Amino acid sequence: MEKSRRNFIKVSALGVGGAMALGSSWNLVNASVFDSSKGEEVLSSEGKKLKRYPTYCEVCFWKCAGWVYLDEEGGIEKIIGNEKDTHCEGRLCPRGTGGVGMFSDPDRLKTPLIRVKKEDGDIFQEASWEEALDLIASKFSGIKEKYGAPSVALLKHGSPGKHFEHLFKAFGSDTIGEPAYAQCRGPREEGWAATFGGWVGSPEPTDIRDTKCLVLIGSHIGENMHNSQVQEMAQAIDKGSCIITVDPRMSTAATKSKYWLPIKPSTDIALLLAWMHVIIYDELYDAKHIEQNTHGFEELKKHVQTFTPEWAYGHTTIKPDVIRKTAHEMANAAPAVIVHPGRHVAWYGDDTQRGRAIAILNGLLGSWGKRGGFYLKESISVPKYPHPKYPHPKWDWKDLAKDYPMAKMGLTQEVIRASIPSEAGEHQVKAWLVAGTNLPKTIPNKAILKKAMEAVEFIAVVDTMPMDIVQHADVVLPECTYLERYDGIRSAANRTPSIALRMPARKPMYDSKPAWWIAKQLGERMGLGDYFNYNDYSEVIDWQLQQMGSSLEEMQHKGVKNFPRKSGSPYYQDGETIKLKTNTGKIELYSTELAALGFDPMPVFTKHPEPDPGFYRLIYGRAPMHTFSRTSNNANLSDLMDTNSLWMNPKTANVWGFSAGQEVYLKNQDGIISEFPIKIRVTERMRWDSVYMVHGFGHSNRKLTRAFGHGISDTDMITNVSIDPIMGGTGMRGNFVTFLTEKPEEAES
Amino acid sequence: MRYGMAIDTLKCVGCADCVVACQTENKVPIGYCRDWITETVDGTYPLVEVELRSERCNHCENSPCVRCCPTGASHIIEGGIVLVTPEACIGCSACIESCPYDARYTHPSGHVDKCTFCHHRVEKGLNTACTSVCPTHCIYFGDLDNPRSDVSLALKNRKYKALAPEAGTGPQIFYLI
């Protein structure tokens, strides 16, 4: 396709490709993708003979292992947690239980689609797999020839991403980005690394079940259904642990908390510094631990000297006595205390420093490697299936992220920026493969994303659903759902190492294919067949399992295998010296790494912009029954919640004369108006200076029949992005909205 | 033998997993539910009390639905479980009108439907689907007459309430508060 404006396909009008050879695509699969004989027969509770297949969930990324039960007709009846799995203890969350809705969704992508240019707008035409794969392979190969392999970028998430990562590295491109880093967890990982010498990782090694005090800062366990954490929080509640929640909104966790600190948004660092102040100046720390395991205590003590609770009160609106009392609660519980690192932490642009402040607080309290604090996780490594060495790319994501010295993963927004010729430097991105991530609902500042999508020469999208991103694709490949495919072995770091298997429970519906197959087909078409030396991915898994002393057959019956720990106790003994990979080998209260890079070695509080009169800070979060925009069209889950609402304090509603249930449009500080209206929820659970909505709604693709036009996409409202100078995280909480009762006419599209 | 349920409102996060698990276990059609989550918010910011509850048929001891049913389709079986026989239900909706908990609905195939306490599972000694799936373990099920059952133990040392006891129906679902 020549370099031309790629318009957005509103309704993917379908014309059937003339040359499409029906059925031929299935022949491309030379091995059995699906073998129904492998399921294990079990008796249902009603005495019916059911078959069950092991899987691990893909509805979110906690990856709980479970069993897929098929009814007598071979339909998927239910999905139940695997009782041996440490991620779920036999209990899936609503999304995992409702994962069947992902499979049964009639709106699924059913066949490959190719964009066809028409005078009155582009349309998608149904295509065969050969046509679609050939087209992508030739485009990518052409761009490789013309600009070099790194100009083809991969933007991905989840299990399919892994298969394409292999393809891209074999192809010679490491221009790879994942929104899970710069848009989500990245800042806390680098803040943690600067303090403890390593990432927190997922699942977080928080020993919540044995904690005496759990501190949540904008982290809403219970609304984020990170399964084992929710289960452990319930255990902690049972034991009467003290929970302290810092959140401008009374989150579900806040309703379970002994202390709810409805902080003024953007002032968390002030609170954290004041907590440090109290712990240090009230001498609530364990002096022996500080002496033995930390570096830079005296510097920190001096640094926080003036950050008294009274000082913090002025910024945070949290009363000094509450700050003192909560600091004492933490110290009394220490070391069985967790100041949770949070998960989506890309808020204000100083997020690495906030992550650092949280890490420092944990360092002061001595919770690292302690029962009730953070356990020492262990995982088992899955051997790499043999393949030729990856070529060394001429440039890669690191070159795009070079302004951010601590970036440890591709920054999606930088890959996107490098796709706009006028913005890109010497390294230009010319084509994308987008797999399993719905960029328009993930990447803030839609104008840049749109520009990039229009500028790149070619976009291929792999997804199971007609997400918004699909509307921008040149070729769309329908991936089958996680219930219909093999994927890589799940090996997770937990208290004990474990692995889990995902195998197909059903033959893929429609003309959809597993990502490993798509990657292999593309690889073979681009002369990379050596990297895909197998007919079926089950061969890879079997080989890996054999190396680990198991087998595919064993795992097909067990689903999950737990291994004994090899690294000893998950906790340090009393008085034992903590071993870390920081420069000093100790917990760096004063970061030598940040100091060397010219950043503040200890967190400082900076005031962030506040909303103008009539504007309110936009805060977004999660609902327990949804995983962002992935699930908003899932019948089982949209049945529980089919739209988001705008949480608003009754005072705010009063000022505006709004009533509960009324619909409004939002306009942000840059004049961006929401595409759809949103219903107001008038609630005392919200601060008056902010409004809140659940992320992931407001789909603009009409092909999503349940989700289209339901609610607002908070991402559309986020145009002011504060980039974290340390690692490139995109701070998204500095956006303010006001309300419109009607959509101005010129804004209507 | 008297089946009952205790639900810990202090642990329930309102995730509605119980609702999905019930839908898949009992083939409840999309758009309907046999159990649901209610949230109540009291107070004024920042002094706010929130209660989250998983609700369903209360399997009342003095069941108005059974009393009002003209055909005997609604009936009580051993253990106090209130059931509806679809082939005996004429769909007059009298039971729906009679339920203070609005726990019944008309199934798209015509008969009235509601929570069965998963009696097909309970018969085999299993827990109800909602109990087995709850990520916070906030649902306790069992025989209220057996002092060592999960539900009796849960009720033993905690304060609890029932919903609308003043309706006089003798609900068998208790909320730990």
Next chain:
Amino acid sequence: MREELFVSGRNLPNIDPHLHAWHWPIPVYLFLGGLAAGLLFFASYYTILGKEKTMPTVVKWAPFIVPIALVVGLMALFYDLTNKLYFWRLYTTLRLESPMSWGAWVLMLVTPLSMVWVATYIKELIPSWDWKFPIIENTIEWFAKYRKVMAWILLPMSIILGIYTGILLSAFNARPLWNNSILGPLFLVSGLSTAAALIIWTSKDHAERLLFSKIDLVLIGIELFIIVHMMMGFMAGPSVQLEAAALLFGGAYTVVFWVFVVILGLLFPAALEIAELMGNKIPVAVPAIMVLMGGLIFRFVMVEAGQITRYLY
């Protein structure tokens, strides 16, 4: 501020956001059942008193409406069933605790009996009527001899039927607006009043009309008296009943209840009837139709509003 919401997305058709499981057929049926009960009551009462000759409309003509009203009412009821194929299950059991069950049985007895009653008079209405089959002719003639016996059966049956239309609702303790013991008598009186109105409207006999105007006035008086009692009961009741009554005092059903039921359906026709009794010329149809409409609207209000009321917890 108190908030109560479903977070599971509960959205049961006809249950949420408020109960609406019973639709228009129910109030229509309750109206027709009450009307039929009233007509049968008057017919059997005056038969027992031996006034067939002097009160032909009450005893002979008006009852022709009864089987029609009952059949239409039953058809409405049947229409509202969601599992229609199993309707016969009503008659495989008798459940005394269920008003609907004994209501069904009472209807099972009253409907054919009312048809027989009408049949015994059909030749008086249509002299040329021919039963075609002698066996029917003979059977009807046989029944005609036992009209008094039939009247003795129908009298209590009609009272049960009239009360039943109210008790059907009041048996539901889940709906505070319905759950009061006076609803049965209220519906009975209202049914009798609508029947009286119909008799006034259809009767050509001045004495009969005059008598029923008086009867209707008394009935309207009793009805108003019971309504006031019911309201007093609500006002003295627990919060759920206060909230139920609030629907009629400032709530969504205030205008329709006070204007259309009480004023236009009871007070205004009563005033017209008094005026007529005092010798003013009033077209008889006007108060009669107003009473009938008032009775119908009354049942709509009670059924619709009652379904909104619930226990709050």
